[in-house]
Amino acid sequence: MFYRLAGIRHTRYAADRQLWPVPVDRAQIAALTAFAAAAPLLLSNLYLGSYLLPWIIWSTAALGLNLLMGWAGQIHLGYAAVMAIGAYSTIHIVRAGLPFELAIIGGGLLSAVIGLVFGFAALRVKGLYLAISTLAMQYLVDWIVSHVQAISGGSQATLQAPAFRVLGLPVAGDMMRYYVALAVCLVVTSFLLNVGRTSFGRALAAVREKDFAAAIVGVDPFYFKLLAFWCSSFVGGIAGAVLAFCYYRAVTPEQFNLDVSIQAVAMVIVGGLGSVIGSYLGAALVLLAPIMLNNLVAALARAGALPMSEEVLSHIPLILYGGLIVGFLLFEPLGLAKVYDNLRNYFLVWPFRHARR
Amino acid sequence: MRRTLTGLALATVLSAAALGPAAAQDKAPIKLGTALDFTAVYTFVTAEYSQGQRDYASLLNAKGGIKGHSVEIMVVDTGNQPQRGIEAYERFKNEGAVLVDFLSTPVSRAVVPRALADGMNVITLFHGRSDAADGTVFPTIFPMTPAYWSQATAIVKYIDDQEKGDLKGKKIALVMIDSPFGREPLPVFEELCKRLGYEFSAFPYPSPGNEQSSAWTQLRRFKPDWTIIWGAGGGQSVSVRDAISNGIPLDRLASVIWLSETDANIIGAGQTKGILRFEGVAYGKDLPVIQAIEQEVVAKGKGAGPAEKVGGTYYNIGVASMALFGEGARLALEKEGEPLTPAKLKKGLESIKDFTADGLLPPVTITGEDHQGGGRGRIAAWDGSKWVPKSAWAPAYQDIVWDLIHKSAEEFKASSK
Numbered sequence: 219m220f221y222r223l224a225g226i227r228h229t230r231y232a233a234d235r236q237l238w239p240v241p242v243d244r245a246q247i248a249a250l251t252a253f254a255a256a257a258p259l260l261l262s263n264l265y266l267g268s269y270l271l272p273w274i275i276w277s278t279a280a281l282g283l284n285l286l287m288g289w290a291g292q293i294h295l296g297y298a299a300v301m302a303i304g305a306y307s308t309i310h311i312v313r314a315g316l317p318f319e320l321a322i323i324g325g326g327l328l329s330a331v332i333g334l335v336f337g338f339a340a341l342r343v344k345g346l347y348l349a350i351s352t353l354a355m356q357y358l359v360d361w362i363v364s365h366v367q368a369i370s371g372g373s374q375a376t377l378q379a380p381a382f383r384v385l386g387l388p389v390a391g392d393m394m395r396y397y398v399a400l401a402v403c404l405v406v407t408s409f410l411l412n413v414g415r416t417s418f419g420r421a422l423a424a425v426r427e428k429d430f431a432a433a434i435v436g437v438d439p440f441y442f443k444l445l446a447f448w449c450s451s452f453v454g455g456i457a458g459a460v461l462a463f464c465y466y467r468a469v470t471p472e473q474f475n476l477d478v479s480i481q482a483v484a485m486v487i488v489g490g491l492g493s494v495i496g497s498y499l500g501a502a503l504v505l506l507a508p509i510m511l512n513n514l515v516a517a518l519a520r521a522g523a524l525p526m527s528e529e530v531l532s533h534i535p536l537i538l539y540g541g542l543i544v545g546f547l548l549f550e551p552l553g554l555a556k557v558y559d560n561l562r563n564y565f566l567v568w569p570f571r572h573a574r575r
Numbered sequence: 576m577r578r579t580l581t582g583l584a585l586a587t588v589l590s591a592a593a594l595g596p597a598a599a600q601d602k603a604p605i606k607l608g609t610a611l612d613f614t615a616v617y618t619f620v621t622a623e624y625s626q627g628q629r630d631y632a633s634l635l636n637a638k639g640g641i642k643g644h645s646v647e648i649m650v651v652d653t654g655n656q657p658q659r660g661i662e663a664y665e666r667f668k669n670e671g672a673v674l675v676d677f678l679s680t681p682v683s684r685a686v687v688p689r690a691l692a693d694g695m696n697v698i699t700l701f702h703g704r705s706d707a708a709d710g711t712v713f714p715t716i717f718p719m720t721p722a723y724w725s726q727a728t729a730i731v732k733y734i735d736d737q738e739k740g741d742l743k744g745k746k747i748a749l750v751m752i753d754s755p756f757g758r759e760p761l762p763v764f765e766e767l768c769k770r771l772g773y774e775f776s777a778f779p780y781p782s783p784g785n786e787q788s789s790a791w792t793q794l795r796r797f798k799p800d801w802t803i804i805w806g807a808g809g810g811q812s813v814s815v816r817d818a819i820s821n822g823i824p825l826d827r828l829a830s831v832i833w834l835s836e837t838d839a840n841i842i843g844a845g846q847t848k849g850i851l852r853f854e855g856v857a858y859g860k861d862l863p864v865i866q867a868i869e870q871e872v873v874a875k876g877k878g879a880g881p882a883e884k885v886g887g888t889y890y891n892i893g894v895a896s897m898a899l900f901g902e903g904a905r906l907a908l909e910k911e912g913e914p915l916t917p918a919k920l921k922k923g924l925e926s927i928k929d930f931t932a933d934g935l936l937p938p939v940t941i942t943g944e945d946h947q948g949g950g951r952g953r954i955a956a957w958d959g960s961k962w963v964p965k966s967a968w969a970p971a972y973q974d975i976v977w978d979l980i981h982k983s984a985e986e987f988k989a990s991s992k
Contacts, residue, residue, distance in 0.1 A: 264669050268662040313990075364755060371990065372983060374704050375755035376684050378990045466657065467688040471755070472681035473657055509662050512652060527880060528629075529622045532613035532652035 221566050237411055240566075254400055258393040267392040269506060273498075274396075274403045275461050276505050280485040280497035281410045282453025287483070288492030289413060290446035291426030292340050296352040297454055297482045299359035302474035304329040304455025305462035306369055309377055309469065318382040318389075318463070322402075326455040332359075333451025340443050356476050364471040376470045379463045395464035402460050406453055410494050422446055481505075488543055490555025499554035507542060511535035604647040605640075605904060605915055607632075608667030608675040610682065615655040617679055619808050619837060620889045624678060625650060626880035627893025631864075633872045633879070635901055642908045644915070646901070653677070657685035668695060673920045674900060678702065680756060690715055695917050696924065700896050701726075701832050701855055705759065706983035708947035708976075710925065713984070715917070717924055717946050719899050719939060723831065724976045725950035726853045727760035727803075730829045731767050732971035733851070733954040734801050742773040748794050750787070750814060751805035753779035760805060760831075766975050784810020791817040800827065807833040812841045815850065825849040829954065835888035839957050847957055851965065854955040856895040856936055858962040860886035863933035864894060888962070891935065898932035899924070899939065899948075937968030950976060 221242050228234035238244045253260070257270055283297045294300075308325030312318055339351035363370050371377030382389055384398055413419040421442045424432035429439040462469045481504050489500020512535045518524050519531055550557045609628060611621045632646045640646060649667060653659040660682030667675050674696040677683040683703045690697045691713065698717045699707060705722035707713040721729065735742055749764060751757035761777060768775040778794045780787035784806050794802065802823050804814040811834050818828050819842075826849035839847040860869065865886050873882050884890050907915055907923025927948075929938040937951035950970040955962040 262669075264665045268658075268665040272658055272661075370755070372986050374684075374706060374759075374983060374987070376687075376704070376987075378688060378987065380990070465661075466685055468684065470657075470681060470684045473685065477656075505658065508654065508656075509659055512659075513666075516651060528625060528650055529613055529880075535652070536614055536654075 221568075223566060235415070237415075251404075258396055263392050266396055269509075271392065271396050271399055272461075272465055272505060273502055275399050275457060275465055276482075276485065276501040277498045278399075278403045278406050278460065279454060279457035279482060280489065280501045281406050281494065282450045282457055283482050284486045284489075284492065284494075284497045285410060285413065285422075285453065286446050286450035287486050288490075288496075289419060289426065290422040290443065290450075292337075292443060292446060293345070293349045293483075294352045294450070295349050295476075295479055295483065296336065296354075296356035296359070298474040298476070298478035299356045300329050300333050300451045300454035301458030301461065301478075302359055302363060302469075302471075303332050304458035305469050305474070306363065306377065307455075308459035309379055309462060310369075312380050312382055318384055322456055322459045325459045326452040329455025329458070330448045330452040333454070334444060334448050337444050337447025337451075340447065341440060353476075356479055360471060360475060363474075370471060371469075376468050378468045379466070382463060389463075399460050399464045402456060406456070407494060409453075410497075418442075418445070484543070488546060488553055490553025493553065493555035495558060496553050496555030499558065503542070503546070503554065508535060508539050511538050511542075603914060604645040606647050606649065606667075606670060606672045607900065608649045608651075608663065608670070608672040610651045610653045610660050610663035610667070610675070610677055612655040612679050612682070613652040616808065617655065619835075620833070620892075621678060622880065623884050623887050623889035624893040624896075626878075626884055627890040627895075628676075628897045629879035630868050630872050630885070630890075631894045631897035631901070633877050634864075634868050635897075637871045637875075637877075641901055641904045644904075644908075646897075653679065653682055655679050655681060657682055660686055661689070664689060664695075668693060673904075673915055673917045674698060676700075676896065687713070687716060693917075694921075696920055698896055698900065700892060704983075704987075706980045706987060708945065708950075708980050709984035710941075710943050710946040711984075712988050713946065715921055717941070719924070719941060719946065719948045720855045720895075720936075721853075721950045721952045722947055722976075722980075723756075723759050724763050724979055725947065725970070725973070726831055726855075726952060727763040728767065728950075728972040728976055729853055729952045729969075730803055730831075730851075730954065731764070731771070732969070733829070733966055735771060736966065738800075742771040744772070744774065745801070746774045746776070746797060746799045747801045747803065748797055748799035749775070749777045749803045749805060750790055750794060750818075751777060751779055752782055752784050752807070752810055754782045756807070757782075757805050762979055763972075763975060764803075766978075767972065770972075770975075780806075780810070780814075782810075783808070784813055787813050787817050791821045794823075795821050799823075802828045804828065804830045804834075806831070812838045815842050815847060819846065826851065826956065829853070836957070836962070837887075844957075844959050848959045850957045851954050852957075852962070853952055854962065854964065855952045856888075856891045857934060857964075858886070858888055858891060858955065862886075862891075862935050864898065864935050865891065868894070895932060895936050898935060899927065899930065902927050902930050902932075903941075947980075 221240060238247060258266055279301060283294060286292050286294050304325040307328045308321045311321035311324045336352060336355040340348050343351060364375060389395060389398055421437045424437045425439045425442050432439050466473060485500035485504045488503055490496025515531060515534050524531060611625055613621050629648055632648050635641060636645045651663045653663060660677055664675060664686050676698050680702050683697060683699050694715055696715050696717060700720045705724045707716035707718050708722055738745060764775050776797050778790040780790040806814055829851040832853045832855060834852040872878055873885055903924035904915060904920060906926045907919045911919040911922055925941050925943050927939060927941045929940055931938050939948035941948050950973050951968045953964050953966045953968050955964050
């Protein structure tokens with residue numbers, strides 16, 4: 219129907235190897251990018267500032283975690299701690315007088331260095347044991363942030379994000395903040411899209427499937443596991459900095475606690491391990507579904523459809539949300555990305571069930 | 576497949592409905608937004624607090640509203656998550672709210688920068704940033720009640736009075752949750768320590784406070800004359816239980832505001848007899864405002880929750896928050912005229928003078944500089960069935976509190992540049 223693949227033949231390797239060989243996909247990406255670029259004009263401030271903006275920032279973070287969990291197969295339960303390091307250090311660097319562009323890279327690097335230290339654990343332990351040692355990172359960073367007032371910002375434990383400029387332009391107002399977040403998101407997305415096509419991505423896949431098998435074929439798991447932790451922590455730190463500067467505008471320890479780490483892992487798993495679009499869909503579900511369900515239930519309650527107390531009402535969205543996550547994972551254990559893929563495959567060959575490969 | 580698609584379409588329609596505009600509006604009601612935590616951490620407070628707020632709004636509306644305007648409270652759950660609080664805040668702002676309330680320290684901290692930029696009034700009764708009492712730095716943040724620092728001074732003042740003004744050589748222990756909230760009163764106790772000459776020691780227990788036995792064992796070695804507990808939620812009943820099992824006399828054990836009849840009943844109403852707590856809002860039904868709510872709202876079946884909760888600690892705090900708002904809105908409409916905007920409401924709140932809501936509150940006076948409302952509080956004791964006031968409404972050592980407020984507010988001002 220939409221895809222019309224008949225007659226498309228790639229005659230050069232470059233054409234066959236491009237990111238989106240199907241023209242409709244390219245059109246889709248172009249339309250989405252155009253929408254993202256024009257969003258401040260199309261959406262009201264409410265939807266821009268409290269739906270789209272957090273969504274793209276969280277998608278950036280989910281992409282970073284997905285690199286580690288989906289591509290390299292290493293679980294991380296302390297991702298919020300990585301983001302916290304990025305957020306706090308970027309704020310402190312900007313305060314020290316450096317421009318935001320350098321500060322965010324500095325924040326990312328510091329996250330990467332500290333993340334790397336915990337990555338060393340991954341060299342010795344796997345699976346659940348790695349989950350526990352990364353959990354330790356979460357607690358350690360939480361404790362240090364909330365106990366060292368020089369980091370957390372005084373007795374109120376709140377650190378304001380200072381006013382900042384990007385490329386000489388002052389970033390104020392939802393529109394500018396959105397564009398900064400979008401730019402970072404686009405860079406990270408294009409990095410992740412291309413990872414799978416590089417030797418780095420293939421090495422990660424080999425390590426993920428079996429690390430000693432990878433070692434036998436000459437892929438050094440020591441090096442690539444650490445590189446995966448380094449890259450993913452760098453992205454996490456940058457996402458944390460963007461979250462602090464563009465969305466929260468003030469950071470407190472609670473914004474990066476264990477719950478947030480669990481949410482990030484949920485985004486990756488519900489969205490789909492090792493999938494770029496999955497990171498976006500997972501972030502949307504985990505971040506926005508509770509809010510939308512809440513508003514839905516509130517709207518039904520206002521219309522008089524749900525005659526019960528506020529206390530009970532506020533628990534209904536939680537039940538629905540839990541059901542939604544369980545439902546999606548039962549329906550498609552490979553995540554939302556796979557749901558999308560199934561739909562796409564169906565329409566690729568429509569009206570037939572199968573196509574000649 | 577078709578079923579899936581139908582499901583998807585249905586979901587889309589439903590979520591579109593969820594995002595759509597709110598229900599029809601009356602003739603210029605005054606709108607408030609309360610985004611509270613009904614489901615995660617502060618559940619022990621939220622339900623009763625919100626019930627009190629809505630019942631008082633019903634009372635106002637039954638009496639013809641504020642200068643003819645009805646009051647509409649929008650209530651939404653945040654699950655204590657900052658991003659949901661921010662979404663709710665932006666939604667309230669869009670719907671024309673003049674005041675918002677979060678009753679959650681993490682959420683209100685996350686919203687403060689936005690609210691200051693937008694000029695939206697945020698009320699933070701008994702929680703949130705203590706330094707928001709400085710109205711010159713936080714123009715639209717209204718604690719309106721004694722902040723944690725004032726609660727700490729009030730407790731020490733009571734102890735000092737009990738010891739006839741001679742605290743030299745006495746030992747005061749603080750058992751607190753190891754979080755920014757728990758550590759917040761430390762500078763007050765240390766400063767007062769220099770002034771009054773008592774011996775002070777702090778015993779932190781790890782968050783969330785389900786397990787505190789090591790702190791209490793250490794405390795026993797310190798042999799305190801007075802013990803102060805500083806926590807919230809489930810940790811409070813654990814503290815009291817551990818205090819009892821370590822032989823701490825309860826009439827020498829005082830708590831921050833977050834200790835209610837619910838905690839006392841969890842441990843056993845009879846076993847907790849004598850325990851002291853800070854009180855910023857009067858307890859019980861024996862107050863004109865609560866009586867009016869009983870007659871006008873609850874008796875007519877319009878109560879927002881179970882009738883037995885009326886008059887409880889947190890219920891009355893909810894009522895007090897709306898009473899202060901109502902007074903501020905009335906003054907704003909009188910002085911500044913229609914229609915009520917956030918900026919006018921701010922001026923209204925800042926002209927509240929000696930307001931007690933007929934004995935529900937200590938005299939509250941809010942000015943452009945002092946958003947704490949005077950910092951008056953008292954100490955009450957649990958007698959097995961109710962909280963009995965042990966001292967009169969009074970401010971305590973406000974010079975120390977304001978030194979800290981100014982210092983911290985200065986830091987905030989410097990950091991937000």
